[in-house]
Amino acid sequence: MFTYLSGSEAATEALAERLSRTLKGNEVIALFGDLGAGKTAFTRGLARGFGIQDGVSSPTFALVHEYEGKVPLYHFDMYRINSYDDLYSTGFFDYMDNGVMIIEWSENIETFLPEKRITVRIRTLSETQREITIEGAEKLEDFSD
Ligand SMILES: Nc1ncnc2c1ncn2[C@@H]1O[C@H](COP(=O)(O)OP(=O)(O)O)[C@@H](O)[C@H]1O
Numbered sequence: 424m425f426t427y428l429s430g431s432e433a434a435t436e437a438l439a440e441r442l443s444r445t446l447k448g449n450e451v452i453a454l455f456g457d458l459g460a461g462k463t464a465f466t467r468g469l470a471r472g473f474g475i476q477d478g479v480s481s482p483t484f485a486l487v488h489e490y491e492g493k494v495p496l497y498h499f500d501m502y503r504i505n506s507y508d509d510l511y512s513t514g515f516f517d518y519m520d521n522g523v524m525i526i527e528w529s530e531n532i533e534t535f536l537p538e539k540r541i542t543v544r545i546r547t548l549s550e551t552q553r554e555i556t557i558e559g560a561e562k563l564e565d566f567s568d
C-alpha cells in the first residue's frame with residue numbers, strides 16, 4: 424500500500440499516468456472517493472498514459488466510456504448502479520480481461536469487484552489537497568517521479 428499527497432489536479436493526473444506505466448492491460452482499478460475528489464481527474468491521467476487525449480469525462484449517463492489507446496480503456500461510473508442486475512446490464516463482466524477497467528463510485532459495486540484489483544481511495548483534505556491511497560499496484564513504487 425502506498426499513500427500520496429496530491430496538491431493539484433495536475434499532480435493527481437501525473438500519479439495516475441505513472442500508475443499506467445506499470446500496467447499490463449487487463450487490470451481492474453476501483454476508485455473510491457466523494458463527489459469532486461478527483462476520480463475523473465485520476466482517470467484522465469491514466470488515459471493520457473495510454474496515449475488517449477480525448478476529453479475524458481464522467482460517464483454518468485452512459486455508464487461506460489470506451490477509449491482506444493495503447494490498450495483499450497473502459498471507464499465506468501457506478502453512481503446509478505445499485506444491484507447485481509443493473510451491473511450485469513452494463514456489460515461489466517464482459518469487459519473483464521479485455522482491457523483496463525477503471526471504475527468511479529466503486530462503493531456501489533464493491534461486493535462484485537474481482538478480488539484481484541487495484542484499489543485507489545481519494546480523500547479530500549482541503550480545496551486542493553488530496554490523500555490518495557493505492558493498494559494492489561505492486562510495481563508502482565519502482566516508478567518514481
Ligand atoms: N489535488 C487535486 N486532485 C484532483 N482534483 C483536484 C485537486 N485539487 C482540486 N481539484 C479539483 O477537484 C475537482 C475534481 O473533479 P473530478 O475529477 O471530476 O472529481 P470526481 O470524478 O471524483 O467527482 C476538479 O474540479 C479539480 O480541479
Ligand SMILES: [Mg+2]
Pocket residue numbers: 462463481527
Ligand atoms: Mg467523476
